[in-house]
Amino acid sequence: MKYIFITGVNRGIGFFLTKELLKRGHSVIGTYRKTSNNSNLQKLKSVFPLKLNLTCLDVKTIKQDEFTEYLNSFKVIDILINNAGILDCGDVPFEKLQIDDLLHSIEVNTLGPMKITQLLLPNLAKSASPRVFHITSQMGSIADNQTGGYYFYRVSKAALNMFNKSFSRDYPNILSIVIHPGWVKTDMGGDHALISPEIAATNLCELILNMNNTISGNFYNYKGDILPW
């Protein structure tokens, strides 16, 4: 049984990943925003009252002292999954973009995972096999960018990928990976996406729980294939 910390668990990939990990007997500490619709999450909590711990957290406005106190009550955390993310101004043409608005995407998609990772270091250090997974996107790949656009999302995810690489070099004892979950039917992915969130959650669980031959710092898709930077 692993202790697993996940951000953004009230809907989308985070919700189904939490459900799948709980079904497999793991203990999940999940975060959601105060303003979120979390009725499904509360139902899940009633099914797994002891294995699911929930706390309110906006990754943009973390109160460091309060959060550290909360984390101290858990001691060890084996796996961190930075899942919470936004796709902002995706279809706005470049000439119409309010460039300063990029900061919002950077704060949620890049600085959020960096802050959470930093705050969880003491808990991860107590694990025999600590692992950090950032849910990134293939759209953060520079080599794979065939279509342009999506400036805020692409820039913030590419920066997340770079953070992961440096972190993996600085903390060789912590397996640290960026994962593209596939195109998933969620509020972000939309109805035309190819993968249901349930299947995405199963795929991610397999990868996250069994990543024995993977190389820290790398960029993988949900099948475990290495993606180009």
Ligand SMILES: NC(=O)c1ccc[n+]([C@@H]2O[C@H](COP(=O)([O-])OP(=O)(O)OC[C@H]3O[C@@H](n4cnc5c(N)ncnc54)[C@H](OP(=O)(O)O)[C@@H]3O)[C@@H](O)[C@H]2O)c1
């Ligand atoms: N869906 C896809 O096809 C796809 C593809 C590639 C990568 N991804 C990545 O997968 C991850 C999950 O995406 P999804 O499709 O499940 O998206 P989603 O359905 O839009 O859910 C996003 C989650 O992130 C949370 N969140 C947003 N801003 C936050 C903040 N400031 N602080 C804390 N939580 C915040 C949301 O909470 P609220 O409900 O409070 O807003 C929600 O729980 C994201 O990192 C995304 O970039 C998704």
